[in-house]
Amino acid sequence: MSVSTTPKSKRFSFYVIAILLPFILLALFEISLRVVGYGKNIPLFIPAQGFAGYMQPNPNIIHRYFADPSIAPSVSPDTVLFKQQKPKDSFRIVVQGGSTAAGFPYGRWASLQGMLDQRFKLLYPNKNIEVINTAMAAVNTYTLLDFVEEIIEIQPDLILIYSGHNEYVGIMGIGSAFAAKGGYAATLIYLKLKSFKVYQWVESMYFKLFTSLNPMSDNKRSLMSKVAKEKNIGLNSALYQAGVEQFQNNLSLILAEYQTAKIPVMLSTLTSNEQDQTPFSTIGTTDWPQFINQQLPITSLTSLEAQVKNTPSAANYYQLGLKQFALNQFDLAQQSFQLAKDYDQLRFRAPSEFNHIIKKLSKEYHATLVDTDAFFRADSTHGIISNQHMLEHLHPNIRGYFLLAEAFVTALQTHNFIDEKPEKITTEQAWKHAPVSQVDQAYGQFKIDHLTSDYPFTTQVKKITPPTPNSFFNQKLVDRINGKDWLTIHTELMAHYQQTNNLSQASLIAGLLSDTLTNNHAAAYKAGQLYFKQKQLLQARFYYRKAIALAPEKINYQLNLAHCYFLLNEFELSESLLKNVLILDPDNTKAPYFLQHVQQAKRATNTLDPNTLDPNNDKNKG
Incomplete structure (x- = not known):
């Protein structure tokens, strides 16, 4: 009598099928969910509406980390446009970090991106430098790590990182109301799984069934008052050490990925208010x-x-x-x-240990160290960080934000990241052109007053009274507080400053408007004109050149730039531009007259009357 047995090959096939079946079913479920359009796709960068060929950071990127967008904090990167196809002649910089890198409370213009843009216009007028800011409030190195692959895809030439203050109480931080479940390894797995529709479906079901608390439901409270979950994290406690390990491990992963992609990184130390912020x-x-x-x-x-x-x-x-x-x-x-x-057990400021980690990892991964903390100390009375540069616990004032950018500029020049000799612009010359309008400064102070009127700055919430709209300036400030868009308010401000002959503020705002309206040649030309009237020739040259790049057919733009070149003793450039005008418009009556004087200036040693070549003077005709 023989016994029937299953061949080994059949048993092996059975085990393989048994093991693979759950994965096959999950894959089919994933495909089905994608086909019906379930779930969310929230890329870091999206096409900019109304600007063909341009991209911008996604204003809803924070929703990526929440099953229900209604529980997400109201934070986003500022709108900064950049070309979808990276220009061959561009040097592309990407900024990563939290609220300080984002310029809180002043916004884009005080941020690393805004301050650096202003410095680069003066330092490298012939270089196309793009600065893209992905920083926003309430995020820490988990979010920075999650952005790395998408940042690499846009082909940056340099990464700037200022991050660490949100490590404990930022989103997914160890002591945050928005902490991920399951510890460090589970959070890293979550970052990998969150784009899968099956995971989103499971997360959504869990949220509906088991989550009822919305920590963001009270819109009258400040963000800081909502995020601290583990309110007391003692020095060297288990939670403290978990935060240190989280920061060190995430930063290591970030630097390793950029190192593999052969993208250089500038990594900054952290600074905060010591003397004037009580624990x-x-x-x-x-x-x-x-x-x-x-x-x-x-x-x-x-x-x-x-x-x-x-x-x-x-x-x-x-x-x-x-x-x-x-x-x-x-x-x-x-x-x-x-x-x-x-x-201080309420960890809204990074501990000193983080700067040691930053210095150590910068060496290990060959990142360029930017010692911002040392920069602040060198500019501070007795080397102690205080309200001299800080608004509250860690957000700089305008001077502080300028110093933050200056620390990066100094390191960038020291290590020759940009292959062009910079113009000779002193720090104090640059400081005079800090790109923050008076309304943005006042609005920033209002936001700080609101922030410091609540926990953790005080045990009892204080009521903040908005300003009275009893003047044109206060009316614009109230408009800003009430949500009127920045572009409209500053267009009105520019017109007002022109009417009152405040050309300093008018030209500053015209430049900011041009930077916002990336592809608007008229806005660039307007900024050039206003800067020229103030005899701020370097800024005028920048915006005239931008206007011509956007509208090369505009003869008057070229005549004005030729005049600007002449006054800067750049006679070759002036001559070349005037010859180009005559090619485009052989019957032009001004260009031959100007050209004669430019060529004379090349030969002569004496200085000509600048008004001789003013293209806006109708007397200057052949």
Whole structure:
């Protein structure tokens, strides 16, 4: 009697099918969901509406990380347009980071992107430099890591990173109300799976069945008041160490991916307010105004030192720092203030350890270190970061944002990332052209007042009264607060400044409008004219050239640029442009007259009357 047995090959096939079947079913489900259009596709970059051939950062990119967009914080990258097909002559820079890199509270123009754009116009007028900002509030290195592949696809020549303050309480941070479930490894898996429709379906079902709390439901509260979940994270605690590991591991992965793609990175140290920001975890438990205002006897220094030794805490170190500062012990005060920040258990500022990690990883991955913290200290009284450069705990004022950009500019020039000799523009010359309008400055201050009126800056929410629209300026500010669009407000401002002969502000805003209306030649020409009237010839040259690049058929644009070249003693360029005018318009009556004087200037050593070549003067005709 024989026993029937299943051949080994059949048993093997059965096991293979059994193993593969769930994956096959998931694949079929995935395909079905895609066919019916289920779920969301939220790319980092999208086509810019109304600007053919241009892209921009996706204003809804934050929705990528939330099953329901209604629970997402209202944050987004600023609208910055760049060409879909990278020009061969361009040098493309991409900025990554959180709210400081994004320019909060002033917006795009105070950001790294805005400040650098303004510097590059003066430093590298002949170089096409694109700066694309993907930074936004409330994000940390998880989001930066998630953006890397899409950033690589747009072929950047350089990456700038300023990130770390949101590592604990930013989205997916270890101490955030928006923390991912399951720890670090699970969060990395989530970043890989979130684009699959099956995952989105499961996430949506879970959200509907088990999630009822919306941490963003109270629109009157500030974002900072909503995000802190694990309110107390002690120095060297398990949660603290998890945040350190999260920052170090994510930053390593980011740098490794760019290194593999052979894209250089500039990585910045972090800076924050030390002297004038009381530790958040002590607010409501210590009467800081009373302590700061009273003059303690010198013998109390010993008592404070003993307190710190026996009980190292944010409150004790901050008190000690205040006393040491009052006694002119500035180096010791700086150390105490830094330790007060590190011991602050409500972690809205990066601990000092993060700067050590940044310096270490910059060496390990051959990234260029930008020591922004050192830059701020060099410009600060006694080398201590304070309200001199900060609005509150870590967002710089206009001078601070200028210094942040200047730190990157200095490192960029030191390491010769741009293959062109820069113009000789001093830091203080550049500072005079900081690209933030008066309305944007006032609006930024209003946002800071709103931010600091709530937790964690105070235990009781304070009511902020909007300004009274009792002047043209205040009316524009109120319009901005009420949500009127930036473009309309600043177009009205430019007209007002022209009428009141405030050409300094008029030209500044005209330049910002041209930068916003990327492909509008009339806006560029207007900015050139206003800068020219102020005899700001470098800025005028930049915008005249932009106008001509957009509308090369405009003869008057070329005549004005030829005049600008002449006044800058760039006679060859002026002559070439005038000859081009005569090719385009042989009957032009002004060009031959101008050309004669330009050629004379090339030969002569004397200076001609600048008005001789003014194309807007009707007397200058052949």
